[in-house]
Amino acid sequence: MTMEQIEKAALSMRNTCTSKSHTDAGAVAGIQKGEFPDDNQSLKCYTLCIMKTMRTFKNGRIDDGMMIKQMDLMMPPDMAGPLKVSLTKCAAEPPAGDDCETTYQFVKCSYQTDPDHFFFP
Numbered sequence: 001m002t003m004e005q006i007e008k009a010a011l012s013m014r015n016t017c018t019s020k021s022h023t024d025a026g027a028v029a030g031i032q033k034g035e036f037p038d039d040n041q042s043l044k045c046y047t048l049c050i051m052k053t054m055r056t057f058k059n060g061r062i063d064d065g066m067m068i069k070q071m072d073l074m075m076p077p078d079m080a081g082p083l084k085v086s087l088t089k090c091a092a093e094p095p096a097g098d099d100c101e102t103t104y105q106f107v108k109c110s111y112q113t114d115p116d117h118f119f120f121p
Contacts, residue, residue: 006074010121014062017104017121031120038106044104051103060099062106064091082117094118 002046023046027037037043053058056067067087071080091111104112111118 003076009074013050013053013121017046022044023047030050031107031111032118034111034115034118036104036111041100044100047103047107047120048100051106051120057099059105060066060095060102062091062102066090067091070112079117079119082114086113086117091119 012085014028018025023040023042027035027040028046030037031043031047032068043088048057051062054067054070056063056070064087068084071083071087075083087110090106090113093105093109096105107120112118
């Protein structure tokens, strides 16, 4: 997929999950800038919605195998490579309470591990 196609797919998921989780679009945009407020439950559940939509979260755990498959199919290798490094590190973290918190902490860890290559719809 081209970056334009990836962004188009991300926008579709973003719109769906922003609505489903009743999240403010500004808070969602803040994720891309490394803004992870600890008191925003709807934003935490937004991350769960995205990861369930992408089939990368099931049975209370990050499905790193599915995430790697999707990266290999959808992303250019120069983008997927660095993301796999943070994925491997962050997916190894134990679940953090409820499912919304677990996915939120995973996304936050991914950003903190490599903000230059971070991507999340």
